[in-house]
Amino acid sequence: MEAVSRTPATLDQVARAAGVSRATASRVFSGNSAVSQEARRAVERAATELGYVPNSAARSLAAGRSESVGVVVPEPGSRLFLDPVLPRLLRGIGEELSASGLQMVLFSPQSPADLQRLEQYLAGGHVDAVLLLTLHESDTLPSRLRARGIPTVFGGRPRGSIEVSFVDVDNQAGGRAATEHLIEQGRRVIAHISGPHGMHPAGDRLQGFREAMWNAALRSDLVEHADFGRDSGELAMERLLAESHRIDAVFAASDEMAAGAMWALQVLGRRVPDDVAVIGFDDSAVAAATQPPMSSVRQPIEDMGREMARLVLSLAATRDVGPRQMILGPELALRASTIGAG
Amino acid sequence: MEAVSRTPATLDQVARAAGVSRATASRVFSGNSAVSQEARRAVERAATELGYVPNSAARSLAAGRSESVGVVVPEPGSRLFLDPVLPRLLRGIGEELSASGLQMVLFSPQSPADLQRLEQYLAGGHVDAVLLLTLHESDTLPSRLRARGIPTVFGGRPRGSIEVSFVDVDNQAGGRAATEHLIEQGRRVIAHISGPHGMHPAGDRLQGFREAMWNAALRSDLVEHADFGRDSGELAMERLLAESHRIDAVFAASDEMAAGAMWALQVLGRRVPDDVAVIGFDDSAVAAATQPPMSSVRQPIEDMGREMARLVLSLAATRDVGPRQMILGPELALRASTIGAG
DNA sequence: CACGCCGATGGAAGCGGTTTCACGAACTCC
DNA sequence: GGAGTTCGTGAAACCGCTTCCATCGGCGTG
Missing domain, CATH: 3.40.50.2300 (Response regulator)
Structure with missing residues (x-):
């Protein structure tokens, strides 16, 4: 038995129906203060019968918060x-x-x-x-x-x-970790596919890459920028291979770009990971779906x-x-x- | 000069500062009813001075609507x-x-x-x-x-x-239109890659496909189900080709699946569109990005x-x-x- | 000039809740 | 047994705004 009337039931009506004051009814719905079992049950029954729903505007006005x-x-x-x-x-x-x-x-x-x-x-x-x-x-x-x-x-x-x-x-720690992992795996000629210039997270990841390479005394100038998308990653990888055919690992600032890079590598006859290791960023669905499955930096989003x-x-x-x-x-x-x- | 006090200014304060009644001030902010230029300006100046922002809770409570x-x-x-x-x-x-x-x-x-x-x-x-x-x-x-x-x-x-x-x-009209387009292009052995069983839009698109094929007196049993994703589309295409190598067109219920299908076709030596025409659904970014660019059904979302x-x-x-x-x-x-x- | 009208205004009654405060009853404690 | 608590309760004061209604000065008519 829901409410029949077109206008929503008010606290006042509920209180009246339950035979208590508005204050007491309010207490039932606010939950915190003490109300007798008896009163509480009466109010609750009245509320269901009338199909009462507290008016949030009134509530936030009176209480000064909106939950x-x-x-x-x-x-x-x-x-x-x-x-x-x-x-x-x-x-x-x-x-x-x-x-x-x-x-x-x-x-x-x-x-x-x-x-x-x-x-x-x-x-x-x-x-x-x-x-x-x-x-x-x-x-x-x-x-x-x-x-x-x-x-x-x-x-x-x-x-x-x-x-x-x-x-x-x-992001910087992420870039560093990815790069250090590649170094630990024995890779030495490591390239990086970064995001667009001026994009904060991309810059931080690049920074992390440079830091790790620097610490390991490796050259860190094999960097190409792309737009985070798959295709642009593919192109970036092609450019990188043109710069140096000795690349044995690549860290991309997104999984999409890494997937594109992996694709370019395979098209050009490089085996992953045997010839070139690839690591992405974000650990998205894409990372797990590539062939072979791709390592990635997982942010605790x-x-x-x-x-x-x-x-x-x-x-x-x-x-x-x-x-x-x-x-x-x-x-x-x-x-x-x-x-x-x- | 923004408000200094910690508690937000109220309409009442604004009205007082402007030397008018609360009612008039309210009218200025509601905008509809008539207020003299003079009063309006006074209120507006007072409002900016006090950093007044109407309290939405109070407003919706009083007005009975929340905008x-x-x-x-x-x-x-x-x-x-x-x-x-x-x-x-x-x-x-x-x-x-x-x-x-x-x-x-x-x-x-x-x-x-x-x-x-x-x-x-x-x-x-x-x-x-x-x-x-x-x-x-x-x-x-x-x-x-x-x-x-x-x-x-x-x-x-x-x-x-x-x-x-x-x-x-x-969706049904979309499926029909896509299929009819393929038929008009002279295709006769048309396959369909549908979405998951039981998914409403997928079912409707399939229905549209069947309808168009039926109207043209063509067989419409070359149907495989996939999950709307690229990879599953690729697999579905492979199954379809195994069923019939004479397929000369395929309509997929999503661009992703169509892209996968196109990929499978190309890997297996079929040229698109020369040997097999491909059309997708949604007209998403994917459709424009494939090689060759892909036709698609565009819903007016x-x-x-x-x-x-x-x-x-x-x-x-x-x-x-x-x-x-x-x-x-x-x-x-x-x-x-x-x-x-x- | 008296009349009705109209535009601009202020007073005041809500809108539907929360919360303070006072109060009575039922207990506890010495 | 009286004083001090505790507990549940209701009355009433808001919360900040909208809007109905009455008022009032000024205006165009007959």
């Missing part, structure tokens, strides 16, 4: 939206928020007007905290949120100010999501603490493409 | 979340909502507990309307939303009841998103209208893979 966290993701169509990282990140965030009984609310502004409205929306108290995955340069969003006292955490180190809280994965959520919640709990940062280290997922004969 | 539309998408990690359709759909929806000044709010429940909370949230009046892209079988969500009188539109025809509003693309938004808004505007449906037809994107020698 929900806004997550701003890049507009649909951008790289990040398409790539496999976003779902993993959202899963991590969602799990953690969910565990705390919070609702995750996603936003993906696609125009400046959207962004404007979004600012209003977030600053207007619709959410208790904000997680930002998008890094529009000229964003006024972060500063407005801060002015508003809304706890905010970035995913990935933002460009400018250091005055913010963020969680990031350690779900963990990153979880930590972001945890961090923002702790900021919300203890007001007025300064910005906090957290950097998560990578792992290697080792497969046949780097651990054969050598 | 936002909830969009429920599948959990991160599901097929749909990963595939290229979702971003296009969201873009379409977002554009249309944005044009009406509405905020799009995304949800992607990942657990039953999430779903529970989400139901509460949506039914609780946080949004004015709901768009459902997820088709969980046992969902109680649609019925609760209806009971609540919240306008709801599905993306894709839902399984069960016909008592709902939805917008869908015509952005339009679908726009229509969903438009539909739900019209439902919201004119209460108590029955369910409405809308089916959008496909187009063919023709490229070299089907229009060569033949």
Whole structure:
């Protein structure tokens, strides 16, 4: 027997039907304070009978919080939206928020007007905290949120100010680890296929590569840039082989590019891993699907999501603490493409 | 000069600062009713000075609407979340909502507990309307939303009841169009690589294939099922060639599978399109990137998103209208893979 | 000039909850 | 047995905004 009336039942009606005051009924739904068994049961029965659902607007107005966290993701169509990282990140965030009984609310502004409205929306108290995955340069969003006292955490180190809280994965350490692994396998002429110039994570991975090569006293100038996609990886590999036919290993800054590189190698008669070892980055589905299966650097993306959520919640709990940062280290997922004969 | 105080400015403060009543100040922000130039300017100046942002909770409580539309998408990690359709759909929806000044709010429940909370949230009046892209079988969500009188539109025809509003693309027509195109090109032994058994869109595309073949009095039993992915398409193509080496065209239910098929054909010495024509489905980035570029069925996904938004808004505007449906037809994107020698 | 009208405004009544505070009853403790 | 707790409860004051309604000055008519 659901409610018949068109207008939703209110707390008041429920209270009246249960023979208690509005205050008591409210306590039942808030859950925390003490209510007698008797009263609680009466309220609950009345609520089901009337099909009562608390009005969230009223609730957040009165209580001053909304039990929900806004997550701003890049507009649909951008790289990040398409790539496999976003779902993993959202899963991590969602799990953690969910565990705390919070609702995750996603936003993906696609125009400046959207962004404007979004600012209003977030600053207007619709959410208790904000997680930002998008890094529009000229964003006024972060500063407005801060002015508003809304706890905010970035995913990935933002460009400018250091005055913010963020969680990031350690791309440089990832690049270093991948390279060191190749060196440990006895490889000496190691090439790197990097991402687009100016892209932060790509730069960090390249940096890690250089560092490892430097430490091992190896030349680190066999670097080509590509666009993270498979085809561009293939082309980059061809260019690299033209530069030096003695290459015995390659580290690519994405699995897609590594797959393309592996393809180019095989077309040109190089065996993987016997002649050339290949390692990718991201440990995506692609890595496991290549022939032979490909080693890759696995970033703890779900963990990153979880930590972001945890961090923002702790900021919300203890007001007025300064910005906090957290950097998560990578792992290697080792497969046949780097651990054969050598 | 932004606000200094920690607590956000309220309408009341703005009104007082501007020397008008709260009612007048409110009118300035609502925008519709008549306010004198003078008063308007005073209020606006006071607002900027105080850094005023309307409190959305209070606003939706008082006004009975929230100026936002909830969009429920599948959990991160599901097929749909990963595939290229979702971003296009969201873009379409977002554009249309944005044009009406509405905020799009995304949800992607990942657990039953999430779903529970989400139901509460949506039914609780946080949004004015709901768009459902997820088709969980046992969902109680649609019925609760209806009971609540919240306008709801599905993306894709839902399984069960016909008592709902939805917008869908015509998969069957798409399959038919692709197949007819191949027939027009003079192909006669046409194979089909379908999606997984029991998957609705795949079934419809297959149906369209059969229909076209039947109309042309051609055999339509060269059908293999795969999983929409590239590799499985490759394997399916190999099986098909084993069944009949006379195949001169293949229609695959996804671009990925078509790309795999094209690969298999080329490895086995068939030229595309000279020996075998290939057409895919979705007209994704993959289609344009193959060698030769691949013809594909293009679904008007952005339009679908726009229509969903438009539909739900019209439902919201004119209460108590029955369910409405809308089916959008496909187009063919023709490229070299089907229009060569033949 | 009296009348009705209209545009601009302010007062005040909600919107549906949460939470403080006071209060009575039932206990515990000396 | 009286004082001090504890526990459950209801009254009522908000939370910040929208909107109905009444008011009021100024205007175009007959």
